[in-house]
Amino acid sequence: MTDPDTRWVDLHLHTNFSDGADAPKAVAERAASLGVSAIAITDHDTLGGLPEAQAACAVHGIEFLPGVEISSHIGTQELHILGLGVDPANAALGDRLIQMAEVRLDRARTMAAKLNKLGVPVDVAAIEARVHGGVLGRMHLAQAVVELGHAATVQDAFDKYLKTGRPAYVARESISARDAVDAIHAAGGLAFVAHPGIGRIDSRFDVLLDLPFDGIEVFHSKHTADQQKRYAALIENRGLLASGGSDCHGGIKGDPLLMGTVRTPYEVYARIRGRLTGTCSSARS
Ligand code: MN
Ligand code: MN
Ligand code: MN
Numbered sequence: 612m613t614d615p616d617t618r619w620v621d622l623h624l625h626t627n628f629s630d631g632a633d634a635p636k637a638v639a640e641r642a643a644s645l646g647v648s649a650i651a652i653t654d655h656d657t658l659g660g661l662p663e664a665q666a667a668c669a670v671h672g673i674e675f676l677p678g679v680e681i682s683s684h685i686g687t688q689e690l691h692i693l694g695l696g697v698d699p700a701n702a703a704l705g706d707r708l709i710q711m712a713e714v715r716l717d718r719a720r721t722m723a724a725k726l727n728k729l730g731v732p733v734d735v736a737a738i739e740a741r742v743h744g745g746v747l748g749r750m751h752l753a754q755a756v757v758e759l760g761h762a763a764t765v766q767d768a769f770d771k772y773l774k775t776g777r778p779a780y781v782a783r784e785s786i787s788a789r790d791a792v793d794a795i796h797a798a799g800g801l802a803f804v805a806h807p808g809i810g811r812i813d814s815r816f817d818v819l820l821d822l823p824f825d826g827i828e829v830f831h832s833k834h835t836a837d838q839q840k841r842y843a844a845l846i847e848n849r850g851l852l853a854s855g856g857s858d859c860h861g862g863i864k865g866d867p868l869l870m871g872t873v874r875t876p877y878e879v880y881a882r883i884r885g886r887l888t889g890t891c892s893s894a895r896s
Contacts, residue, residue, distance in 0.1 A: 622649075627861075630655060655682060656679070658701075684787060690805075697795060788819070801887065807828065808838040824851065
């Protein structure tokens with residue numbers, strides 16, 4: 612009898628190129644110290660952190676999958692889509708994400724203006740100067756609100772000002788799920804429905820899976836054992852791939868570090884890798 616394969620991977624990680632706390636290099640170092648075999652960096656709407664992460668993974672001897680988490684919508688519902696195996700140098704995807712960053716920056720400026728009117732003197736230009744990758748979001752505004760002493764924590768800033776329905780909130784525009792999936796495919800990647808257990812996305816699978824998704828994020832730090840089981844059965848039925856990861860942001864919201872709390876089996880990564888290179892066989896057959 613051979614020993615069971617205990618290797619594990621984390622294919623959903625954020626860095627400070629989006630809303631994570633740590634530089635890509637530090638994220639790769641933490642992964643290596645936890646004994647992860649492969650990681651994907653999946654920052655929101657940017658490919659900016661990928662080269663640094665790739666180099667750091669090479670140093671630490673862990674396998675690396677370039678990724679992105681795109682904020683899209685389907686109808687009126689927000690939908691996060693993971694692109695795994697995208698070419699970090701793909702110009703069409705890169706340009707699309709830069710356009711989205713500009714829209715996001717406009718939104719941040721509008722929210723900052725609202726905060727200013729509410730007596731919170733956030734300076735959006737100063738925040739912009741500190742943000743890597745151009746992905747300025749509500750998280751950065753929330754941090755500024757805390758620094759100015761108008762909220763105790765980032766969560767408190769969201770609750771007081773920035774979450775849906777609060778006075779500095781501005782609805783966000785995003786690309787359609789179909790466009791996001793197509794952009795990921797055009798960049799050589801595979802498209803996955805991210806964390807379907809969050810936000811009742813899993814009640815929309817009938818509509819979602821009409822889109823050419825390659826798979827579903829089955830393993831996730833916020834999924835219950837029951838959800839994980841249901842999604843695993845669904846992909847089996849539909850002939851889709853699984854993916855999985857912690858969605859660790861490095862403790863930026865005062866959360867515990869999520870990396871290592873969900874251990875996606877190495878085989879999940881091997882199947883994705885096999886589909887990307889067109890070598891591995893379908894482990895399904
Ligand atoms: Mn995030
Ligand atoms: Mn997400
Ligand atoms: Mn995420």
